[in-house]
Amino acid sequence: MSNVGLRIFPNISRPHQALIEGFSGIPVANIADNMNRTSCMDAKIRPINDVPLLGPAFTVKVRPGDNLMLHRALDLAKAGDILVVDAQGDLSNAIMGELMALWAKQRGIGGLIIDGAIRDLGALKKMALPIYAAGVTPAGPYKDGPGEINVAVACGGVVVQPGDIIVGDEDGIVVINPRDAEELLEKSRSKSRAESQVMQEIANLSWDRTWVERDLANRGAVVEKEKRNFPRVAINEPVEILLKEAEQPIEATAINISALGILLQSEAELELNSLFRLHLPKQLGEMHVEARVIWRQKHYFGCDFVDLSAELRGTLEDVVSAYLWLELAQ
Known part of the structure; x- marks a missing residue:
C-alpha cells in the first residue's frame, strides 16, 4: 500500500564509480557548455565551503522548514552519495546544521545540496564536506513530516532523479543523467583540453579573435566612424x-x-x-x-x-x- 507524500525508497541504482570519478576535476562550466547550458541549478544554490562535490544523487523531498525525512536519509544514504534536498526554496527555517553535517561526514556521505536554509554557518565553512544551500538562518526546523526519499525532486530549478550524477564547484552545480554521462564526459574532457590551448594562446598573444567581428557583421552590427568622446x-x-x-x-x-x-x-x-x-x-x-x-x-x-x-x-x-x-x- 502506497502513501504518496510519505514514502521511502531506500534502494536506488547508482552509476559505476569509475564513470562518476571521470568527472573529477572537470569544471562545472565546461560540463554545462556541453549540455547547451542546461541542467545547472540556479545561482541561489551557493557553496558554503570550497570542497568540490561529486557523486550520485540520493534525493529527499521535505515539507518547507521540516527535516524529519532528511534525518532518515542521513541514515539510509551510502558512502559517496550526494543528498539532494528539495525544501521548496523556503528560508524561514534551517533544515540542517552542524550536528547533522557531522553525522553525514562520519557516515562518508559525499555532500549535501539544500534548496532551503541551513545554520551553523561558521562550523560548516570549516568542515571538509561539500555543502550547498539557498540561504542561512538561525531559526531551527520542525520534525513532523511529511516527506519522501528517492523520488524525483526539484532543486535549484532542475529536476533531479535518484542516481543522477551531481558535480559541483565554486561556480555551482550541474546535474547529469547517467545515460548521457559517457558521451558527455568525453566532450567535457575535450572542452577542457581546448581551453588549455586557448590559455596558451592568450599567454603568447596569438588567440584568434576574428570570429567576434565576423559574428557581429553577420548580425548586422554597424561600425560608426563618428568619434564618441564627449563626457557630460x-x-x-x-x-x-x-x-x-x-x-x-x-x-x-x-x-x-x-x-x-x-x-x-x-x-x-x-x-x-x-x-x-x-x-x-x-x-x-x-x-x-x-x-x-x-x-x-x-x-x-x-x-x-x-x-x-x-x-x-x-x-x-x-x-x-x-x-x-x-x-x-x-
Whole structure:
C-alpha cells in the first residue's frame, strides 16, 4: 500500500564509480557548455565551503522548514552519495546544521545540496564536506513530516532523479543523467583540453579573435566612424537665453553640459527644434553659442550646440575637463 507524500525508497541504482570519478576535476562550466547550458541549478544554490562535490544523487523531498525525512536519509544514504534536498526554496527555517553535517561526514556521505536554509554557518565553512544551500538562518526546523526519499525532486530549478550524477564547484552545480554521462564526459574532457590551448594562446598573444567581428557583421552590427568622446558633467550654473523676440535675456540654469550640448532648466517657452542663442558665463568659457532644442519635459530642455567653431568646441572641452577634475577631487 502506497502513501504518496510519505514514502521511502531506500534502494536506488547508482552509476559505476569509475564513470562518476571521470568527472573529477572537470569544471562545472565546461560540463554545462556541453549540455547547451542546461541542467545547472540556479545561482541561489551557493557553496558554503570550497570542497568540490561529486557523486550520485540520493534525493529527499521535505515539507518547507521540516527535516524529519532528511534525518532518515542521513541514515539510509551510502558512502559517496550526494543528498539532494528539495525544501521548496523556503528560508524561514534551517533544515540542517552542524550536528547533522557531522553525522553525514562520519557516515562518508559525499555532500549535501539544500534548496532551503541551513545554520551553523561558521562550523560548516570549516568542515571538509561539500555543502550547498539557498540561504542561512538561525531559526531551527520542525520534525513532523511529511516527506519522501528517492523520488524525483526539484532543486535549484532542475529536476533531479535518484542516481543522477551531481558535480559541483565554486561556480555551482550541474546535474547529469547517467545515460548521457559517457558521451558527455568525453566532450567535457575535450572542452577542457581546448581551453588549455586557448590559455596558451592568450599567454603568447596569438588567440584568434576574428570570429567576434565576423559574428557581429553577420548580425548586422554597424561600425560608426563618428568619434564618441564627449563626457557630460553636472554644473548647475546660471546662463542666459537670448531670443530675438525677447527684449531681455531669459534666466536659465545649466544642469549639465558636454562639448555637444547642454541641459537647461528655465521658465522660457522653447519649442522642439527651435534655435536660440545662449550666453555662457565666465565659469563656462564666457561665450555665445547657438543651440537647438531636441527634447523637452515641462521646464527642462535638452539642447544640442549648433555650428560650433573648433575654437569654441575646444573651450567647451576644457570646461568639461575642469569640472570633471573637480568631481574627482571631491
